[in-house]
Amino acid sequence: MDSFSKPIPGIYNYCDAWCARCLFTNRCRSFQIQQEAGLVKAATNSPDLVQQLTDALTLTKQYVEKLNQTNRLIGPDTPTEPQTLALEEKALLPVVDIRRHPLAKLANVYLKQSGRWLSAEKDLLTNAGQEQRWRVELGLQTEEDAMPVLRALKDAWDVIGWYRTLIPVKLLSALRFLTEPATDEHLNDYHLGKAKLVLVSIDRSLMAWETLLTHFPDKTDDVLDLLALLCHLRRDIETLFPNARAFRRPGLD
Known part of the structure; x- marks a missing residue:
C-alpha cells in the first residue's frame, strides 16, 4: 500500500463531512464504512448535511453498541483501576447543559x-x-x-x-x-x-x-x-x- 492510499487515522473526527468535495475519501475509514453500508449518496445529489450527520451518528451508535456487547462477553466484570479513577473524576464534574x-x-x-x-x-x-x-x-x-x-x-x-x-x-x-x-x-x-x-x-x-x-x-x-x-x-x-x-x-x- 503506497502512502497516497494508506488510511489516515482519525481524519474523520475533524472533517466537515462534505464527502463529495473531499480529496481523501479513499483514505478515510469512516467513508469506506458508510459506503459499504450504503449510506453514501451519489455525488450528483444536492448536499444534505443533516442526513449525512444522522447516518454517520447512527452508524457510530451501532458500532458502540456492538463494542459494548463484545466487552460484556469477553471483558472483565469490573472496571480497571484507571477506568475507575476516570469515572470518579467525571462524576465530580459539574453538570453542564x-x-x-x-x-x-x-x-x-x-x-x-x-x-x-x-x-x-x-x-x-x-x-x-x-x-x-x-x-x-x-x-x-x-x-x-x-x-x-x-x-x-x-x-x-x-x-x-x-x-x-x-x-x-x-x-x-x-x-x-x-x-x-x-x-x-x-x-x-x-x-x-x-x-x-x-x-x-x-x-x-x-x-x-x-x-x-x-x-x-x-x-x-x-x-x-x-x-x-x-x-x-x-x-x-x-x-x-x-x-x-x-x-x-x-x-x-
Missing part, C-alpha cells in the same frame, strides 16, 4: 438567521444567471467570462448552506470539554480538533459571504448582522479554545 452555553446559543442564532436569509433570497442565483446571460447576449462579456462568476456564486451559496448547519453541531462537540475530565489528553485533543473545525468552517463561511457581497453589494445591509454574528462567534471560540488554531488535524492541516 452545553446547549445553553452562550456560544451554542449564538451558533443557533446564526443558523436560524442565515436560513431565513437564504430562503428569502432563494432566487438570487437564478437572477444572477439571467443577468449574466443578458450581458453575454448584448456583447458586454463573453460566455467564458460569465461562467467563472456563476461558478463562484454557486460555490459560495453551497458553502454558506453547508457550514451554517455544521457549525452549531460541531461546536456542541467541542463544548463537551466542559463535561469531560481535563486530565484526559486524548479528549482534550479531540475537543481542540472540533473547535479548529468550527473555526475553519466560520472562515470559509465568511469568505463565501464576501463573495456574494462582491457581486451583490446591494445586499450588504441585510448581511451585515450575519457577518457580525460569525465574527463574534469566531472571536469567542478563539478565546475559549486559545490553542485550537495551532491544532493540526490529521491529513487536513
Whole structure:
C-alpha cells in the first residue's frame, strides 16, 4: 500500500463531512464504512448535511453498541483501576447543559438567521444567471467570462448552506470539554480538533459571504448582522479554545 492510499487515522473526527468535495475519501475509514453500508449518496445529489450527520451518528451508535456487547462477553466484570479513577473524576464534574452555553446559543442564532436569509433570497442565483446571460447576449462579456462568476456564486451559496448547519453541531462537540475530565489528553485533543473545525468552517463561511457581497453589494445591509454574528462567534471560540488554531488535524492541516 503506497502512502497516497494508506488510511489516515482519525481524519474523520475533524472533517466537515462534505464527502463529495473531499480529496481523501479513499483514505478515510469512516467513508469506506458508510459506503459499504450504503449510506453514501451519489455525488450528483444536492448536499444534505443533516442526513449525512444522522447516518454517520447512527452508524457510530451501532458500532458502540456492538463494542459494548463484545466487552460484556469477553471483558472483565469490573472496571480497571484507571477506568475507575476516570469515572470518579467525571462524576465530580459539574453538570453542564452545553446547549445553553452562550456560544451554542449564538451558533443557533446564526443558523436560524442565515436560513431565513437564504430562503428569502432563494432566487438570487437564478437572477444572477439571467443577468449574466443578458450581458453575454448584448456583447458586454463573453460566455467564458460569465461562467467563472456563476461558478463562484454557486460555490459560495453551497458553502454558506453547508457550514451554517455544521457549525452549531460541531461546536456542541467541542463544548463537551466542559463535561469531560481535563486530565484526559486524548479528549482534550479531540475537543481542540472540533473547535479548529468550527473555526475553519466560520472562515470559509465568511469568505463565501464576501463573495456574494462582491457581486451583490446591494445586499450588504441585510448581511451585515450575519457577518457580525460569525465574527463574534469566531472571536469567542478563539478565546475559549486559545490553542485550537495551532491544532493540526490529521491529513487536513
